[in-house]
Amino acid sequence: xxxxxxxxxxxxxxxxxxxxxxxxxxxxxxxxxxxxxxxxxxxxxxxxxxxxxxxxxxxxxxxxxxxxxxxxxxxxxxxxxxxxxxxxxxxxxxxxxxxxxxxxxxxxxxxxxxxxxxxxxxxxxxxxxxxxxxxxxxxxxxxxxxxxxxxxxxxxxxxxxxxxxxxxxxxxxxxxxxxxxxxxxxxxxxxxxxxxxxxxxxxxxxxxxxxxxxxxxxxxxxxxxxxxxxxxxxxxxxxxxxxxxxxxxxxxxxxxxxxxxxxxxxxxxxxxxxxxxxxxxxxxxxxxxxxxxxx
Amino acid sequence: xxxxxxxxxxxxxxxxxxxxxxxxxxxxxxxxxxxxxxxxxxxxxxxxxxxxxxxxxxxxxxxxxxxxxxxxxxxxxxxxxxxxxxxxxxxxxxxxxxxxxxxxxxxxxxxxxxxxxxxxxxxxxxxxxxxxxxxxxxxxxxxxxxxxxxxxxxxxxxxxxxxxxxxxxxxxxxxxxxxxxxxxxxxxxxxxxxxxxxxxxxxxxxxxxxxxxxxxxxxxxxxxxxxxxxxxxxxxxxxxxxxxxxxxxxxxxxxxxxxxxxxxxxxxxxxxxxxxxxxxxxxxxxxxxxxxxxxxxxxxxxxxxxxxxxxxxxxxxxxxxxxxxxxxxxxxxxxxxxxxxxxxxxxxxxxxxxxxxxxxxxxxxx
Numbered sequence: 073x074x075x076x077x078x079x080x081x082x083x084x085x086x087x088x089x090x091x092x093x094x095x096x097x098x099x100x101x102x103x104x105x106x107x108x109x110x111x112x113x114x115x116x117x118x119x120x121x122x123x124x125x126x127x128x129x130x131x132x133x134x135x136x137x138x139x140x141x142x143x144x145x146x147x148x149x150x151x152x153x154x155x156x157x158x159x160x161x162x163x164x165x166x167x168x169x170x171x172x173x174x175x176x177x178x179x180x181x182x183x184x185x186x187x188x189x190x191x192x193x194x195x196x197x198x199x200x201x202x203x204x205x206x207x208x209x210x211x212x213x214x215x216x217x218x219x220x221x222x223x224x225x226x227x228x229x230x231x232x233x234x235x236x237x238x239x240x241x242x243x244x245x246x247x248x249x250x251x252x253x254x255x256x257x258x259x260x261x262x263x264x265x266x267x268x269x270x271x272x273x274x275x276x277x278x279x280x281x282x283x284x285x286x287x288x289x290x291x292x293x294x295x296x297x298x299x300x301x302x303x304x305x306x307x308x309x310x311x312x313x314x315x316x317x318x319x320x321x322x323x324x325x326x327x328x329x330x331x332x333x334x335x336x337x338x339x340x341x342x343x344x345x346x347x348x349x350x351x352x353x354x355x356x357x358x359x360x361x362x363x364x365x366x367x
Numbered sequence: 368x369x370x371x372x373x374x375x376x377x378x379x380x381x382x383x384x385x386x387x388x389x390x391x392x393x394x395x396x397x398x399x400x401x402x403x404x405x406x407x408x409x410x411x412x413x414x415x416x417x418x419x420x421x422x423x424x425x426x427x428x429x430x431x432x433x434x435x436x437x438x439x440x441x442x443x444x445x446x447x448x449x450x451x452x453x454x455x456x457x458x459x460x461x462x463x464x465x466x467x468x469x470x471x472x473x474x475x476x477x478x479x480x481x482x483x484x485x486x487x488x489x490x491x492x493x494x495x496x497x498x499x500x501x502x503x504x505x506x507x508x509x510x511x512x513x514x515x516x517x518x519x520x521x522x523x524x525x526x527x528x529x530x531x532x533x534x535x536x537x538x539x540x541x542x543x544x545x546x547x548x549x550x551x552x553x554x555x556x557x558x559x560x561x562x563x564x565x566x567x568x569x570x571x572x573x574x575x576x577x578x579x580x581x582x583x584x585x586x587x588x589x590x591x592x593x594x595x596x597x598x599x600x601x602x603x604x605x606x607x608x609x610x611x612x613x614x615x616x617x618x619x620x621x622x623x624x625x626x627x628x629x630x631x632x633x634x635x636x637x638x639x640x641x642x643x644x645x646x647x648x649x650x651x652x653x654x655x656x657x658x659x660x661x662x663x664x665x666x667x668x669x670x671x672x673x674x675x676x677x678x679x680x681x682x683x684x685x686x687x688x689x690x691x692x693x694x695x696x697x698x699x700x701x702x703x704x705x706x707x708x709x710x711x712x713x714x715x716x717x718x719x720x721x722x723x724x725x726x727x728x729x730x731x732x733x
Contacts, residue, residue, distance in 0.1 A: 246421050247454040251515070252442040252471035261467075265458045 106335035107131040111314070114331055127332075135336045138308075138329065143337060145297060146304035151344070152215055153289070153300055154282040157222030161278035164223045166271060169232020170263055174245060175255070184233065191226040196287045203291050217292040218300070222282055228274040235270040236263065272353075279348050301341045308337050369522035369555045371395040371418065375427035378413050387413040389579040390427065395523075398553045400546065401584075402570030404560055405602070410579040411559045415525050418557060419448050431522060442471070447516035448525040452532065453508050455500040455515075461487075462496040465514045486518040489548070506537050513545070517552065524549070524556040530565065542569060563603055567591070575599050597686075597726040600644045600719060606674060606694045608719075609650070610686040611659075613643040620720065623683035625659050627713050633720070633729065640723035642686045647674060649717035650695035652703075658710035659683050661693050666702050673702040677709060686723075 102119050108131075109123030117123075136143055171177070172184050198221075206217045240263060248258045264271075286302045293299055296307065310316055312329045373393040379386040388410040395401045403411040416422040418429055420441035428435050436444050447468070455464050465486060466479040474482075487493045490510045500508055509529060516524055529545070530538045546569045549556050560566055566573045567587040574584035575598075583595040587603075594600035600608045613620045615637050619628040622643060635641070652658075661677035676692040685691055695711055703709050720729040 241452065241454065243450045243452060243454040244456065246419075246441070247448065247450060247515075248456070248467070249421070249441040250419055250444075250446060250448050251468035251519075253467075254440075254442065257471065262456060 103335055103338060107332045107339065109332055111330035111332060131332050131336045134329070135308075135333045135340070138311075138333075139296075142296065142304060142307075143301070143340060146299050146301040147340070147344070149298060150283055150300035150302070150341075153218040154279050156215065156219035157282035158275050158278040160219055160223040161225040161228055161282075162271060162275050165225045165228030165274050165278075166232050166264070166267060167259065168229045169234075169270075170236050170259060170267075172229070172233045173236035174240065174242065174263070187226045187229050187233070191230055195281075195285075199287050199291050202288070206292065212292065213294060213298065218282075218289055221288060222278060225274070225278055225281075228278055231274055231277070232267070232270050235267065240266060276349065280345055283345055305334075305337055305341055308334055369432050370397050371523055371555060371557065372430045372433075373414070373418075373427070374430070376414075376417060376424055376429050377426040378410075378417055378422055379425050386410075386425075386579050388417065391581055393574055393581060393584060395555055395557055396571075398555055400549050400556045400558065400569060400571045402558045402560060402566040402573045403576060404563055404566035404573055405576035405582075407561055408578075409576040411561075411576050412527055413579075414576070415448075415527055415557060415559050418444075418523070419446060419525055420444055444523075445521050446523045446525055447519045447521040449512045449516050449527065449529045451528040453500075453512040453529075455508060455511055457500055460497050460499060461492065461503070461511050461514075464500065464511055465518045468515070468519045482518050482520075483514075486514045489517065490514050505532055505534075506541070509533060509541065513548070517548070517554075520554075522555065524554050524558075526556065526558040528560055529558075530560070531562075538565075545569065564605060567603065573603075575602060577602075593728075594644075594719065595728055597642050597644065597721040597728075600721065600728075604646060606647050607690065609645045609647065609690075609693050609695075610721075611643045611645070611679070611693075612684040612686050612723075613641050613720075615639045615641055620718070622659055623679075623681045625657070625681075625683070627718055629718075629720075635722075635729065641729065642721040642723050642726070644719035644721060645693075645713055645717065647694045647696040649714050650693070650711045651714055653710040653712035656710070658712040659693070660708060660710050663703050663705050663707045663709060664692065666705055668699065668702065671699060673697045673699055675702050675709075677711075680708070 098119075105120065105122060106114060108125070108128045109117065109121070110127060113121070113123050113127075172180060172187070202221050203212075206212050206220070211217050211220070244262060245258050248262045253261060283300075284302065285300075286306075289300045289303050290306075293303065296304075299307070308329060312331065312334055314331060371394070373391045376388060376391045377386050378388045391410075391414060393401075403414055405411050413422055417424050418436075420436070420439060424437045429437055431444065431446075456467065459467065462480075462483050465483045469479045469482065483496070484493070487496055490513060492507060492510050492514060495503060495507060495511070500511065503511065509532070512529065516526075526545075530541055533541060542565060558569065567590075570587060572584055572586055573590055575582045575590065577598050583590060583599045585593070590599060590603050594603065597610065601610060611622055613622045613627075615621075615633055615635055616626055617637060619626040620641060620643055627643070660680045660683070662680055663675055663677045665676040667674040667676070673696070675695045675697055677695065678691065679685065679693055685693075693711065697703075721727065722729060
């Protein structure tokens with residue numbers, strides 16, 4: 073009796089898990105299948121039906137060549153903004169987190185508290201004052217308007233702070249100081265080589281935050297040639313007939329996009345993030361510290 | 368080659384009222400192996416870290432060869448330190464660990480290699496030079512930590528309980544090696560331990576600390592024979608010195624109904640309370656009717672000797688904070704049996720007297 077009852081419980085749990093898995097995976101599956109179909113097929117056929125490879129190739133071609141290869145320009149812009157922003161975020165966050173965790177200076181606790189507070193603040197709340205600042209500095213419309221704000225990455229500072237406080241024994245740094253290293257060399261020769269996992273993690277989060285950012289580039293760019301892919305996607309939605317029928321009366325010369333094209337564009341937009349994740353994951357190797365000190 | 372001098376050196380941690388190290392006056396002589404010993408929290412590690420430059424000196428001064436170092440950064444003090452947990456750089460090989468300080472000092476690479484190799488040879492770790500610390504055993508890591516210190520040829524070695532992470536057998540072997548190595552190199556060494564056996568076997572002199580205050584600094588022999596106060600008497604020696612409550616009588620010290628005669632006149636009045644210190648080997652069986660009566664509750668037969676634990680009777684009290692049993696050393700196969708009532712006497716000239724309130728030694732012999 074007891075066994076069958078446990079069995080039944082297992083089945084119930086399994087069923088609940090399956091329902092939730094399906095709930096979250098169905099939209100993703102739909103998204104990846106959509107570009108293989110025509111707009112008509114998307115509406116009439118089963119959501120899980122596979123269209124054809126030739127339709128997929130056709131969709132890909134349409135979206136890439138759309139409006140003078142705009143999608144490729146946007147991807148390139150996104151890459152510049154994101155790599156620039158990530159580099160700046162890592163350059164600022166890693167030393168800052170290190171200093172908060174392992175050195176002593178006046179105001180350290182206050183700075184740490186401020187870091188926590190601003191981490192909770194939504195980034196969008198700062199976009200307007202940032203716009204005014206960037207404008208005053210004469211950087212509006214330049215790539216710096218989208219890179220400089222990422223030098224301020226409190227989440228990365230906090231992650232680094234946690235990592236250094238938890239994994240690097242203070243005696244290790246004391247040993248280096250006694251061995252003749254100044255503060256800069258202690259950081260460069262000891263702390264940084266041991267921080268590879270956190271550099272990868274902070275870099276990854278900064279990259280994703282920058283790549284997926286919408287509101288900041290929405291405010292900071294004014295020309296389609298400066299758009300990152302996220303703003304470009306919004307423009308594509310505006311060009312999709314079924315979402316915006318008023319603009320596309322019969323006989324218009326503008327290329328009209330359809331829903332499968334939009335799905336293709338979304339896949340193109342998320343692909344780089346997936347690639348960066350695979351790259352960063354390899355560096356997230358732990359166990360670097362085994363053997364530093366005897367536990 | 369260096370002389371290290373602490374002059375009224377004091378360190379009080381933030382948010383603490385009591386100094387961790389309180390007005391320390393101590394000199395480590397040129398080439399000397401000086402051991403700082405005491406119970407945990409006595410300030411011995413803080414003292415070491417003050418000399419290393421890892422702790423501030425709030426008052427007083429610390430100098431090396433007559434020059435104050437309190438305002439120098441650790442890297443400018445020309446000292447090397449072996450940490451309790453070794454603190455080896457995990458991302459560097461053994462050779463890189465040992466050569467790091469020389470690299471920081473911009474010593475030419477060929478010379479670094481030469482000196483690392485020479486130090487590795489002394490410590491017998493040549494075959495591990497290319498390994499990472501995590502690939503080494505605890506004992507090997509300990510040697511690398513030693514190697515990192517000796518490669519530098521510093522003025523002073525600092526060692527913070529370097530043996531406490533080793534197992535008992537390896538600890539005894541390494542103890543002798545470190546002491547021999549230090550004597551060969553002749554580098555002034557300050558060594559911290561909580562283990563009084565380690566202190567007694569390794570140090571040229573031993574400084575005993577308690578609650579941030581230096582109690583006594585002398586050779587191991589002198590500490591054992593002539594402790595400055597009741598704390599040093601009880602801390603040094605294993606098993607510990609027996610501490611009993613006594614009162615000054617006429618021509619001797621009264622323990623219950625027993626009187627231990629004192630030849631010199633005591634500098635305290637008759638009737639005053641004193642603490643009587645008797646080491647286990649200072650006790651012997653007394654003829655029936657004389658001596659301190661005690662009932663044997665346990666016998667430790669160790670082969671070469673035997674320790675008898677006995678509960679004192681007839682109004683003889685143990686001093687406050689002391690053990691509740693008297694421990695007496697016997698030759699093997701001569702120890703009394705458990706449950707037996709024995710009478711113990713102090714061997715001539717072996718009794719130590721301490722002031723019952725201050726704990727200071729009263730200089731008089733029985």
